[in-house]
Amino acid sequence: MNNNKLASPHFVVGSIVKGFQRGSKELGIPTANLPQEVIDALPTELELGVYYGWASLNKKDIYKMVLNVGWNPFYNNTKKSLEVHILHKFPHDLYGQEIRLVILGYIRPEMNFSCVDDLIREIKNDISIADKELEKQDVGGYKQNVFLKGIEPQHL
Ligand SMILES: Cc1cc2nc3c(=O)[nH]c(=O)nc-3n(C[C@H](O)[C@H](O)[C@H](O)COP(=O)(O)O)c2cc1C
Incomplete structure (x- = not known):
């Protein structure tokens, strides 16, 4: 795995909006989508x-997460999106909740696949990498970062 592409953590905040809803239905991997204005404001250095x-919901509970930022080449999206899969099973959807992200490490570039099963397999592998890396990262203390609890870094 190549972590060189992320020199320092990125902090992102937004309200969860509806995506195309393929994540849950077609992939069995639910994703939380961020609004377009948040995606348009992402720093250009975020490849x-x-x-x-790490992700927090409504400034409270903190979870491991894996995310994809890009154009979903498999689905040929016409707009850039940022979709987060939280490593937790929720009994309800998360629309309208505030999600806060501390992005810590790069896993791979976005890819195209010849069938949906290959896409699913790759995302499951991403989830397993995130799970293992974040066990190590927990020691680094970012899980306790005040941003996740709603205190902006510039206010520190
Ligand atoms: C961890 C992760 C990795 C992903 N990797 C890819 C990818 O390599 N190529 C791609 O086309 N889409 C990728 N996706 C996007 C999925 O195709 C997308 O989440 C799915 O289409 C659901 O979108 P929707 O919520 O807008 O319906 C990834 C999503 C996640 C969460």
Whole structure:
């Protein structure tokens, strides 16, 4: 795995909006989508691809997450998106909740696949990498970062 593409963590905040809803239905891997204005404001140095890090919901509970920022070549999206898979099973959907992300490490570039099963297999592999890396990262303390609890870094 190549972590060189992320010199320092990235912090992102937004309200969860509806995506195309293929994540849950077609892939069995639910994703939380961020609004377009948040994606348009992402720093240009954040390369497209798959990353892992921490997510909080409504400034409370903190979870491991894996995310994809890009164009979903498999689905030929016409707009850039940022979709987060939280490593937790929720009994309900998360629309309208505030999600805060600390993006810590790069996993791979976005890819195209010849069938949906290959896409699913790759995302499952991303999830397993994120799970293992974040066990190590927990020691680094980013899980306790105040940003996840709603205190912006510039206010420190
Ligand atoms: C960890 C992760 C990795 C992903 N990797 C790719 C990828 O390599 N190529 C791609 O076309 N889409 C990728 N996706 C995007 C999925 O295709 C997308 O989440 C799915 O289409 C659901 O989108 P929707 O919520 O807008 O319906 C990835 C998503 C996640 C969460």
